[in-house]
Amino acid sequence: MKKITVIGAGTMGNGIAHVFAQNGFEVSLVDVSKPALDAAMNTIAKNLDRQVAKGLLTDDQKLKTLRSLNSYTDLEKGAADADLVVEAATENKELKLSIFSKLELICPDKTIFASNTSSISITQIAAATKRPKKVIGMHFMNPVPIMKLVEIIRGYSTSDETTSTIVEMSKKLGKVPVEVNDYPGFVANRILMPMINEAIETLYHGVAGVEEIDTIMKLGMAHPMGPLHLADFIGLDTCLSILRVLHDGLGNPKYAPCPLLVNMVESGNLGAKTGSGFYTYVAGSKEKSVSAYFTK
Secondary structure, three states, rough: OOEEEEEEOOHHHHHHHHHHOOOOOEEEEEEHHHHHHHHHHHHHHHHHHHHHHHOOOOOHHHHHHHEEEEEEOOHHHHOOOOOOOEEEOOOHHHHHHHHHHHHHHHHHOOOEEOOOOOOOHHOOOOOOOOOHHEEEEEEEEEOOOOOEEEEEEEEEOOHHHHHHHHEEEEEEOOOEEEEEEEEOOOOOOHHHHHHHHHHHHHHOOOOOOOHHHHHHHHHHHHOOOOOOHHHHHHHHHHHHHHHHHHHHHHEEEEEEEHHHHHHHHHOOOOOOHHOOOEEOOOOOOOOEEEEEEHHO
């Protein structure tokens, strides 16, 4: 297995493409947006430069990684001869099902289909194809080049052979694969998202402010990042999508998204990627300050 196609040039997609290319795979990065592809390739180059500066990579390894990457706006050109396709598009069920339906017509029978979904059913995704035994979840954590975990999700029909192949491939990437079953939110987000939602509820009900909530969780619970800062980092739209999947799939009111989160997403304040969420961010800087909305 040598040729990898990654669909989606956003934060997760470019990180996944980076890791595969750095570990000797031929990678095709596919996105409908040429500017998104250009930005992704630029991000990968900058991240490789950081690795070189830290002594984690040589200049030759950096160049070899970049030579292993190609980008395409045409799905057929980018995926026609792939051994593995990793879908990392927006967390939207209809979009993902549409992508896999198209892939079924494009890819040869040998191709394994993996989704980087953080909450959507792998069994549902597999049903959009004619190869359910070769469909699996491969949920990387952000930032992909740094985080070790890959949550491996078996759909109802995922074969042992497919699972074994993806587990071994994850190890070749220097990751730690952990196998879980296909239920809403899997493990990571079934535990994480209710915590984030409760932090937003705590803010919404005026129990404490943004910095106070994050400071308590960092210093009191040894979390490296407070839940509101983490929500901004993940993207508030992504958090909302996952909570809706949990709420719809499990039918438990404890997963109902906080109204404040819904309003922030509808107003376009999605976190770090838009420059404003619970905090305000300066482009190209790690500096942040509590959003003016929460300092009134």
